[in-house]
Amino acid sequence: MTRIENVVCSFCGCLCDDIIIEVEDNCITAAKKACANGRSRFLNVHTQAAQPTVDGKEVDWPQAIDAAARILTDAAFPLIYGLSSTASEAQRKVIALADLLGATIDSTSSVCHGPTTIGIQSQGEPTCTLGEIKHRADLVIFWGCNPTEAHPRHYARYSVLARGKLTPQGRKDRTVVLVDVRPTASSKKADIFLQVRPGCDFDVLNALRALLKGRDLDVDEVGGVSVAQLQDLVGRMKDCRFGVIFFGMGVTQTGGKHLNVTELLALVAELNAHTRFTTMPMRGHGNVAGADSTLTWQTGYPFAVNFARGYPQYNPGEFTAVDMLARGEADAALAIASDPVAHFPRQAAQRLSQIPTIVLDPEMSLTAQVARVVLPTAIYGISAAGTAYRMDNVPLPLKRVVDSPQPTDEQVLDWMIERVKTCSA
């Protein structure tokens, strides 16, 4: 048995890097310290060889790469989508491919924290690394997210139970507030739960800003929350030593979307006139933060990028994957490290089965089942090494803990880029 320590789990944006993996006969037998999500990721790995397929028939790699390159070069408006479950090394390569093709490239951010990006672009973002929360935060607010189920070790490692320099007693040294439209597993663990009427996050955030500025509200409640409760929260925000709002898709994907985020970011910025206050989006996929970063340093923009004019253009709504598919614009697609058919609205998902679609993924996903070309690759953080960015943009090295007969995304993309160059020449 081999025991590998300090392994990074790349399931979610927490990127816990203290996992102990035990391997026997190239098979993971234990994933110690991992949460239920992480354990299922590590323990359900298969390392049998899988052949690429074209139109459902097994082919060899050169044939598959050739078919994929032809689809992409023949297309007038190809779309590349996904990125968030692969390593940044592969992300950099797939952006190079998009540049070469004049394609559109979009990440899963566009259906989770894309509005967060738009909010940050208008308002800025007072943030910090997770260690600052661990050591300093005495007021921790979760808004529109459910970490107990989505980020199970967040409380223990970073935000609530973690014992830090100024928070030596962990949970006892903090006030935890949860804001959501319904009680959840997370709300049960909070000191204060504010239940907001669905769709009213903006109103509540706006009321908090007004109260912070010392305005009187001539109503008794806003968005289902009493003004007395809001007044109490504002008092706690001003009086804390170091506060934080973590927010999730309850803020970014409900009515108002980026306007909710902008309001939240404005509130946090304004609180810094009273004390130190920060905020952070609860990023879902293991390397979705990396997708934002790599796209930004190569194109200037974190998602919804189009290269049709030979240079990067950014326009959420125009160059976002769901919109391009639902409008029937994309005439070929490459899905990498994501499963859009499983997650997109019906119209967009249907389009993926109507156009030639290529899938680069370790799993036989729903998208792979409708794809013309399927390229099964090794799994980053398990059977391939690379880099992932935590939700606070701290980059961590992903280890290869078992061997895989599959090539990595990076290798496949190298082959594809070479083939596309010869196709175009």
Added chain:
Amino acid sequence: MLGIINGEVYDPQNGIDGQVRDIWIEDGKVISSEGVGRAGAEIIDATGLVVMPGGVDIHSHIVGAKVNSGRKFCPEDHRDHVRTRTTLTRSGSGYTVPTTYLTGYLYAEMGYTTVMEAATAPLVARHTHEELEDTPILDKGVFITMGNNHFIMNCIRDGQREKARDYVAWLLEASKGYAIKIVNPGGVENWKWGRNVSEVDDEVIGFGVTPRQIITTLAWINDELGLPHVPHIHGLNLGGIGNARTTVETIEALEGRRAHFCHLQFLSYGGKPGKRLRSGAAETARAVNEHPNVTVDVGQVIFGQATTMTSDGPLQYRLHQLTGNKWLNDDVEGETGGGVVPMLYKRKNLFNAVQWLIGMELFLLIDDPWRVFLTTDHPNAGPFFCYPQVIKLLMDREYRAEVLEGIHPRARKGALLPELDREYSLYEIAVITRAGTARALGLQDKGHLGVGADADVTIYAKLDDKEEMFAHPTYVLKGGEVVVRDGQIVRECPGRTLYVTPPYDPGIEADLRAHFEECYTISFDNYPVAAEYLPHCEVVPCA
């Protein structure tokens, strides 16, 4: 083999001031011209052209977490500033915060071949190196922020400076860094309490140490380790009226130890707090002239759009409050902080006009060109590709007077600049843009064209308009290969990352493991940047 023949060569390191010389190159290095067989050699006829070593930038923010945040939250910066892909090059976008590939191209097209990234928190150095690998052509290094580092401040408090020395050596190797960077020592830590420091003897909350102790300890460590560069210092009260006094006190606090003070323009402000900004350039320039242990770069303001980004968290918050512009803050656990705020420098804004004037005065009042270097603290005071504009201002006093006429009239009142008629020569420009910076960085193979130098060469047409001349070199060679011809990239090659590996007592790792358990949210083993992140690199030796 390649020969650049009959060029008018400016190579200050070797005392060559415009004499006609031939430069011979083989295997990426300058070789001796004695006994060179010309047969079969590629020849660049540089008759009537000016030949200089490739430019070496000592301070620029081009990659890493802060720069990328600047790109991410300013799409308005990129929309009208794009680069179309070619069969040789990648596409890109961005004006004050260009994408990585575009940054490499823009520097090379301006004749610069080496650039130092001015600040990276070691916790996120892996990110910086990923971006550097995507920054083509240039050789580059990274300065590692240490002025608010908990381990170092603990060592200083406990009187364990040898332990701090070993840690710094370990940290430079772990982060694959080139030099020690100090940003507002203690002030960034205090910002985590919503506070700052304003005097060199103020206390850092929770540590009981002072900015003076942090600076002197790191300067001692730098000498002990024999690092090629000196401590690179961004001092206290940056941007604050009256900060020239603190800057002089900081220079004096070094007690003769060597250091580099970056973007001195932002730290040479006279006047009284609460009153209007006046130039303090005479005061800081005098201190620089009197302290041969000190080098500086200017951080010249360029009128137009800029993006301010520093590890100086409290400064960035103040800029946000002053301008009302959007604000990004990023505190980094146990190490440092940072922020980004977009900024527009206006000719007719009194404060901005005085800032511009202070930069000019520093260039003209510091006597020794080997100790004052050209930067715009890119993108804080303006974008790097405006360096040719600054060169024209320095070489052409009529042009300077013209620009001076166009700025806020009250800025000129009582200012020294209208009286300063010094003009830089081509030789001096070669010093402040390559020879002097390479020497200050301890890069023995850069910034000159002597035998054994890296064959990074820039060849300019000799024009009266110095801005035009320096903006569009005729040839740029990197490692002996022509990468730019008539202003166009003709070849893309990867550049190397330069870093240091000073020796340290490996016994320190036990202490560090305990420190990581207590202070960090990542494990000790996942912290160092592995060699795989630097496929193109070179270790620069310590003394």
